[in-house]
Amino acid sequence: MSTIIEFKNVNKEYKSGDHILKAMDDVNFTIDEGEFVVILGPSGAGKSTLLNLLGGLDSVTSGQIIVNGNHVESFNDNQLTEYRASNVGFIFQFYNLIPNLTAIENIELMKDIVDVNIDGLSVLDSVGLKSHANQFPAQLSGGEQQRVSIARAVAKQPTMLLCDEPTGALDSKTGVLILNLLQSMSNDRNTTVIIVTHNAILAEAADKVIRVKNGQVESIVINENPKKVEDLDW
Amino acid sequence: MLFKKMLRDISRHKAQFISIFLMAFLGVFVFAGVGGESVGLEVNSDNFYEETNLADGWIYSGYINDLFMYQVDCLGATTQMERQLVVDSVADFDNDPDVTLHFVENNTISKFYLLEGEKLDINDKDGVWLDKSFADAKGLKVGDKIKFEFENYTIEKQIRGLGYSPEYVYHASSSSIIPDFNKIGFAYLSYKAFPEDTVPYNVLNVKFDGTPENYNDLLDYHMGGYYSSFVERSEHTSVSQFADEMDQHSMMGDIFPVVFILIAMLIILTTMRRIITHQRTQIGILKASGFKNHSIILHYVSYGFWLVLVGAILGLILGPITLPPLFYPSMSATYKLPVWEPAWSMEFVYVAALMVIVSLAVSYYSVKGISDEKPADTIRPKVPKISTSGFIERLSIWKRLSFNIRWNYRDAQRNKFRALMTIVGVIGCSALLVCAFGMYDGMNDLKDWEYTQINHYDSKLVIEEDTAQSVIDDIAEDVNGDEIMESAIEIESDGTKKSGSLLVMNDTNLITPTDYDRNHVEIEDDEVSISEKMAKMLDVGVGDTVKWHVMGSDKWVKTKIDKIHADPISQGFIMSADKLEDLDLNYTPTSIVTAEHVTQNYDGVKAANSMKDMTASWDEMTEAMWLLIYILIFFACLLAVVVLYNLGLLSFTEIEREIATLKVLGFKTRALRKLLLTQNLWFTAIGFIFGLPVGYFILAIMWESSGDSFYILPSISITNFLLTLVITFALSILVNLMFSRKIKKLDMVESLKSGE
Numbered sequence: 001m002s003t004i005i006e007f008k009n010v011n012k013e014y015k016s017g018d019h020i021l022k023a024m025d026d027v028n029f030t031i032d033e034g035e036f037v038v039i040l041g042p043s044g045a046g047k048s049t050l051l052n053l054l055g056g057l058d059s060v061t062s063g064q065i066i067v068n069g070n071h072v073e074s075f076n077d078n079q080l081t082e083y084r085a086s087n088v089g090f091i092f093q094f095y096n097l098i099p100n101l102t103a104i105e106n107i108e109l110m111k112d113i114v115d116v117n118i119d120g121l122s123v124l125d126s127v128g129l130k131s132h133a134n135q136f137p138a139q140l141s142g143g144e145q146q147r148v149s150i151a152r153a154v155a156k157q158p159t160m161l162l163c164d165e166p167t168g169a170l171d172s173k174t175g176v177l178i179l180n181l182l183q184s185m186s187n188d189r190n191t192t193v194i195i196v197t198h199n200a201i202l203a204e205a206a207d208k209v210i211r212v213k214n215g216q217v218e219s220i221v222i223n224e225n226p227k228k229v230e231d232l233d234w
Numbered sequence: 235m236l237f238k239k240m241l242r243d244i245s246r247h248k249a250q251f252i253s254i255f256l257m258a259f260l261g262v263f264v265f266a267g268v269g270g271e272s273v274g275l276e277v278n279s280d281n282f283y284e285e286t287n288l289a290d291g292w293i294y295s296g297y298i299n300d301l302f303m304y305q306v307d308c309l310g311a312t313t314q315m316e317r318q319l320v321v322d323s324v325a326d327f328d329n330d331p332d333v334t335l336h337f338v339e340n341n342t343i344s345k346f347y348l349l350e351g352e353k354l355d356i357n358d359k360d361g362v363w364l365d366k367s368f369a370d371a372k373g374l375k376v377g378d379k380i381k382f383e384f385e386n387y388t389i390e391k392q393i394r395g396l397g398y399s400p401e402y403v404y405h406a407s408s409s410s411i412i413p414d415f416n417k418i419g420f421a422y423l424s425y426k427a428f429p430e431d432t433v434p435y436n437v438l439n440v441k442f443d444g445t446p447e448n449y450n451d452l453l454d455y456h457m458g459g460y461y462s463s464f465v466e467r468s469e470h471t472s473v474s475q476f477a478d479e480m481d482q483h484s485m486m487g488d489i490f491p492v493v494f495i496l497i498a499m500l501i502i503l504t505t506m507r508r509i510i511t512h513q514r515t516q517i518g519i520l521k522a523s524g525f526k527n528h529s530i531i532l533h534y535v536s537y538g539f540w541l542v543l544v545g546a547i548l549g550l551i552l553g554p555i556t557l558p559p560l561f562y563p564s565m566s567a568t569y570k571l572p573v574w575e576p577a578w579s580m581e582f583v584y585v586a587a588l589m590v591i592v593s594l595a596v597s598y599y600s601v602k603g604i605s606d607e608k609p610a611d612t613i614r615p616k617v618p619k620i621s622t623s624g625f626i627e628r629l630s631i632w633k634r635l636s637f638n639i640r641w642n643y644r645d646a647q648r649n650k651f652r653a654l655m656t657i658v659g660v661i662g663c664s665a666l667l668v669c670a671f672g673m674y675d676g677m678n679d680l681k682d683w684e685y686t687q688i689n690h691y692d693s694k695l696v697i698e699e700d701t702a703q704s705v706i707d708d709i710a711e712d713v714n715g716d717e718i719m720e721s722a723i724e725i726e727s728d729g730t731k732k733s734g735s736l737l738v739m740n741d742t743n744l745i746t747p748t749d750y751d752r753n754h755v756e757i758e759d760d761e762v763s764i765s766e767k768m769a770k771m772l773d774v775g776v777g778d779t780v781k782w783h784v785m786g787s788d789k790w791v792k793t794k795i796d797k798i799h800a801d802p803i804s805q806g807f808i809m810s811a812d813k814l815e816d817l818d819l820n821y822t823p824t825s826i827v828t829a830e831h832v833t834q835n836y837d838g839v840k841a842a843n844s845m846k847d848m849t850a851s852w853d854e855m856t857e858a859m860w861l862l863i864y865i866l867i868f869f870a871c872l873l874a875v876v877v878l879y880n881l882g883l884l885s886f887t888e889i890e891r892e893i894a895t896l897k898v899l900g901f902k903t904r905a906l907r908k909l910l911l912t913q914n915l916w917f918t919a920i921g922f923i924f925g926l927p928v929g930y931f932i933l934a935i936m937w938e939s940s941g942d943s944f945y946i947l948p949s950i951s952i953t954n955f956l957l958t959l960v961i962t963f964a965l966s967i968l969v970n971l972m973f974s975r976k977i978k979k980l981d982m983v984e985s986l987k988s989g990e
C-alpha cells in the first residue's frame with residue numbers, strides 16, 4: 001500500500017499574550033491509502049489541532065504536511081479551498097448540517113463544489129436514510145443527522161474522511177452504527193478514514209493507532225488483524 | 235464579573251454595538267440639528283423682537299396729533315404707543331439709493347439696535363443712526379456725514395451710530411426679492427432733526443393687549459375713517475418674510491427628521507432584541523449557575539442603555555452645534571439679525587429620552603422573556619422552527635433552482651422577522667432618498683415652470699404708484715412691452731377666506747398660463763381663471779361663483795369661474811382688463827413686461843428687473859432649501875449604509891456557523907459572498923419597490939405643508955429615480971463587500987468549535 005499522508009516535523013504554536021502554547025510539537029507520522037486510523041489521547045493533547053491542520057482548516061507554524069505528494073502547508077487560500085473541496089470529507093461532533101436544506105439537499109449541495117455526479121438518493125440509501133430524504137436536519141435525530149453528514153462527506157468522493165469525535169454527542173448504540181458505517185467506507189471504498197475519539201476500545205478495530213499527548217506523538221501502533229467494529233466488546 | 239462579561243460581549247460584537255450607538259447618535263443628531271436650525275431662527279428672531287420691543291401693530295394716518303393719540307389710548311387695549319414720521323428719501327450717491335427715514339418722537343418701541351457708535355439720542359438734531367448693512371455697502375463710518383433728499387428738503391447729518399432694526403430684518407425694494415444694500419437702507423433720526431418745527435407724524439407704533447383681530451375691530455369701531463390702515467405684526471413685510479422663511483425650513487425640518495429618527499429607532503430595537511435572543515443559552519447558564527433574575531436583567535439591559543444614552547446625548551449636543559452653522563451664513567446675507575445661534579428645544583430632549591426609554595423597554599422585555607423560562611429550557615438552543623415544504627418547494631422547478639436560490643429562499647422564510655426588518659430598513663432609506671431627490675426635482679421644476687414655461691419676458695418694469703396712464707402707455711410702446719396689473723386679493727367661498735393674487739393682462743405672449751401638465755391654457759377676454767391650488771383650497775370648480783376683493787379696498791365683487799390654470803408660486807385669478815372693468819374695478823397697470831432687455835431709466839419706472847435678476851434672486855432665496863436637501867440626501871445615504879450594514883451583520887452572525895461549514899466543505903469565498911449578496915439584493919429590491927410609494931407619500935405631505943402659495947405635486951424625474959435606484963443598490967453592494975472580508979477572515983475552527 002502507498003503512503004498518502006505524511007506529517008514531517010509539524011509544529012503548531014498558539015500565542016496568547018506573551019505566552020506560547022505548543023499544540024503540535026514536532027509531529028511525524030504517515031498514513032497509507034485506505035487505512036482506518038484511530039487517534040487517541042487525553043483532552044487537550046492536540047488531536048483536533050492535528051485533524052484541522054490535515055484538513056486545511058488551519059495552518060502549521062513549521063513543518064510539512066504532504067498529501068498525495070502535495071505540500072498542503074504551502075497552499076494559498078484558493079488552493080486550500082480547492083484541496084478541501086476535492087480531498088477532504090469532514091465529519092464533526094455536532095454534524096453541522098445546513099439547517100435550511102433537507103437531507104437530500106444537503107448532499108446534493110456538493111454538486112456545487114466538486115465535479116462528480118452525485119445521486120443524492122442512493123448516497124442516502126447507503127447510510128440507510130432513503131426514507132428521510134426530504135426531512136430537514138431539525139426533524140432528524142442526532143444519529144440520523146450524523147449519518148447524513150457522513151453521506152454528505154462521502155458524496156464528493158474525497159481522498160480522506162476526517163472525523164472529530166463523530167460519536168461524541170450520540171449514545172453508544174448509535175455510536176457503534178456510525179463507526180461501523182465509517183469502517184465500511186474505509187474497507188469498501190478504499191477511502192482513508194481518520195477518527196479522533198476518546199474511546200480506547202475502538203483501537204482494536206483500527207489499522208493504525210496514533211496516540212497523542214502534550215502535542216507530541218506518543219506511539220504509533222499498527223494492527224495486523226483489526227477487528228470489525230460490531231465485534232468489539234462495547 | 236458580569237461587568238467584565240459585558241465589556242467582552244461589547245468588544246466581541248463591536249460592529250453591532252457601534253451601529254446601535256451610531257444610529258442613536260445619527261437619529262438624534264439629524265433631528266436636533268435640523269430642528270435646532272429652525273428653532274434657532276425662531277428663538278433668535280423672537281429674542282431680537284423682544285429685546286427691541288418690536289411694535290405689535292402700526293397705525294397709518296395723515297393726522298397723528300395729540301387728540302389722535304388720546305383716542306387710541308382710550309381704546310383701552312393699547313399699552314404703549316409712539317409716533318414717528320416715516321419718509322422715503324434718496325441718499326446723495328451716484329446710484330440714488332432709497333433710504334427710509336424715521337423721525338421718531340421717542341424710541342422705546344421697535345428700538346434701533348445699536349452695533350457701533352453712540353446710543354440714539356432723542357434730542358440730537360444733527361445726528362443720524364444708520365442701517366449698518368447700507369453703511370457697509372457704502373463704506374460709511376461713524377462720524378461721516380450723509381445727505382438725504384426728500385420731498386422739498388435736503389438735510390445733511392452726521393452718523394452717530396450704526397445698527398439694525400427689528401422692522402428691517404428683511405428689507406428689499408418692492409421690485410426685487412433679494413436685498414441689495416447698495417441701493418436700499420433705513421435711518422433713524424430725532425424728531426428734532428426734521429427741518430420744520432411741526433413734524434407731520436404718519437405712523438403710530440403700538441403695543442397692545444389681546445389679539446390683533448380684536449384690536450383691529452376695536453380700532454375700526456372707534457376710529458373708523460380717522461386712520462388709513464392698520465398693519466399687525468404678522469402682516470409686516472419684514473416679519474412675514476422671515477416667518478415664511480422659517481416655515482420653509484420647518485416644513486422640511488419637521489417631517490424628514492421624524493422619519494429619520496423612526497428608522498433609527500426601529501433598527502436599534504431590532505438589533506437589541508436580536509443580540510439578546512442570541513445570548514439565550516448564556517442567559518440560561520447564568521441562571522443555572524445561580525445568578526438572580528434581576529441581576530441578569532440588569533446586566534443585559536445595561537448593554538444597550540449606555541450606548542443609546544451616550545449616542546443620544548452626543549447627538550443632542552452636536553446636532554444643533556454642527557448643522558445650523560451650515561445654513562446661517564447664506565441666510566445672514568439676506569436677513570439682518572444681530573445673533574445667529576442654534577437653539578435647543580425641549581422637544582429634542584423628549585425625543586432623545588423616548589429613544590432611550592423605548593430601547594430600554596425592549597431589551598427589558600426580551601431578557602425577561604428568556605429569563606422567565608426554566609434554565610433547563612434556556613440552555614438548550616431554541617428548537618428551530620420546523621418548516622413544512624411550502625407551495626413553491628413542491629413545484630417541479632424547485633429542484634432545478636440553484637442551491638443559492640434555494641438556500642436564500644428558505645433562510646428568508648425561516649427568519650421572517652429578520653427579513654422583514656431588513657426590508658423595512660431599506661424601505662425607510664429608499665423612501666428618504668426618494669423624498670430628498672423629489673424635493674430636489676420639485677424645486678428645479680418649480681423654477682423652470684415659473685421662469686421659462688409661464689413667463690417669457692426678458693424685463694419687467696415696475697411702475698411707480700400714481701403714474702399717469704399716458705406715461706405708462708408711452709413707456710410700453712417704447713419698449714415694445716405689454717402692461718399688466720398684479721395685486722393682492724382675498725377670495726371667499728362658503729365662509730373660507732384665502733389670500734391670493736390677481737393677475738390682469740391683455741392678450742400677450744410674454745406670459746402664458748399653463749395647466750399642471752404644462753399645456754397652454756387660453757383665457758378669453760371675458761373669462762376668469764382660478765389657479766388649481768386656490769380652487770382646491772376653496773373647494774370650488776368651473777361654474778362656481780366666488781366673492782373677492784382687492785386688498786386695501788372694501789369693495790367685494792362676485793365672479794363666476796370659467797377656467798382653471800395652474801401656477802407654482804402664485805395662487806389666485808387671471809383675467810383680462812376688460813373683464814376687470816366689467817366687474818366695475820379699476821385697471822391700473824403695475825408693471826410692463828417686454829421681450830427686450832431694458833436698461834434705460836424711465837420716469838415713472840421704479841425698477842427694471844431682468845429675468846436673469848429674478849432667477850438669480852430666486853436661487854439666492856432658495857439657497858437654504860438646497861442646502862437642506864443636500865444634507866438630507868447625505869444623511870439618508872449614511873443611514874442606509876448603517877442600517878444595511880447592521881442588518882447584514884445581524885444575519886451574518888446568525889449564519890456564521892453555516893458559512894463556516896460551507897467553507898470547510900470547500901465553497902469558495904466568491905460563492906459565499908454571492909450567497910449573501912443574493913439575499914441582500916432581494917431584500918433591497920423589495921424594500922425599494924415599497925420605499926417608492928412611501929417616499930412619495932412623505933414628499934406629498936411635505937409639499938402639502940409648503941404654504942398656500944406653492945403648488946407642487948410630488949414627482950421625481952427619471953434621472954433621479956434611477957439615481958435613487960443606483961444609490962440604494964450600490965450601498966447594498968458596498969455593504970456586501972464589507973462582508974466579504976469577514977468571510978475571508980472567518981476562522982472555521984473557532985466557529986465550529988462549540989455545539990451551540
Ligand SMILES: Nc1ncnc2c1ncn2[C@@H]1O[C@H](COP(=O)(O)OP(=O)(O)OP(=O)(O)O)[C@@H](O)[C@H]1O
Pocket residue numbers: 014015016021022023041042043044045046047048049050
Ligand atoms: N485557538 C486557540 N488558541 C490558543 N490555544 C488553542 C487554540 N486552539 C487550541 N488551543 C490549545 O491547543 C491545545 C490542543 O487543543 P486541541 O483542541 O487540539 O485538543 P484536543 O486533543 O482536541 O482535546 P479534546 O479531546 O478535549 O477535544 C489545547 O491545550 C488548547 O488549549
Ligand SMILES: [Mg+2]
Pocket residue numbers: 047048049
Ligand atoms: Mg478536540
